[in-house]
Structure formats: C-alpha cells, structure tokens
Amino acid sequence: MTAPQRKRQHPQPAPPPPPPMAGEAAQGEPGKTEKNPERLYVITGAADGGRAELDLVTLIVAGADPPPSVPPEQAALLRLCTSPLSVAELSAYLHLPFSAMTVLITELITAELVQVRVPIVRQALPDRSLLEAVMHGLQKL
Secondary structure, eight states, X not given: OOOOOOOXXXXXXXOOOOXXXXXXXXXXXXXXXXXXXXXXXHHHOOOOSOOOOOOTTOEEEESSOOOTTXXXXXXXXXXXXXXXXXXXXHHHHHTOOHHHHHHHHHHHHHTTOXXXXXXXXXXXXXXXXXXXXXXXXXXXX
C-alpha cells in the first residue's frame, strides 16, 4: 500500500500595497511609517524666505476658496480652514510635520489667502489689587 499523495498548494499572489498617505510610506508593520524628506522639500520648495512665527495653537482661517494657481497641499489647507483650525490640527489632518506647515502657511499669509489668529496669552499672575478687592468683598458678606 502506498501513502496518500499531498497536492502542493501554490501561494496566492499578494494584493498590491495601498498607495502611501501624504508624507508617509508604509513599511511592513502596521502603525510604523517611514518619512520621505524629498517629498517635503518638493512641497515646501526652496523656502529661503522668513517664516511666520506660528505656535501649535495658532488659529488659521481661510478668507476665500483656493484659487486654481495654488499647489495641491495649499489648496487642501485652504479647504480645511473654512472654520478656524489650529496649526497642530492642520498638521495632523494633512499628515505633514509642523515645520512644513509653517512654510506652507507663511506662503499663504504673504499671498493674503489666510488670516492668523494668535492665541490669547494670559498673565502669569492675576493683578494683586483685583484679588484684594475680591477678598474684601467676600469678607463684607
């Protein structure tokens, strides 16, 4: 009696990988990304001029729809900014680092396509005379 013969299974061809998201290329492991610095240079251009002083919580608001002459990244940024968004939120939505966002937003500011709303900075300590007035008012109650 002879042993039963096994049929050899041929592996199925793997589906093509999905295209990389903006600013990242997928590696083998999920959740890990590889940055593409060449792409960031292409997006930001030479960027030899000065940059606007932006903070992560600075709000950006678009004044109008994107004109057809702007690059796709700036057009996407203008479409997102119909309502005020912080630079950190824009950076997350567009999958671009903060440094690239400052260059893009600076170009939009110089072209007067966006408005910048700086965050309100509170004083470190409240005014002493105000605290004393509140304290005296509470003591009189």
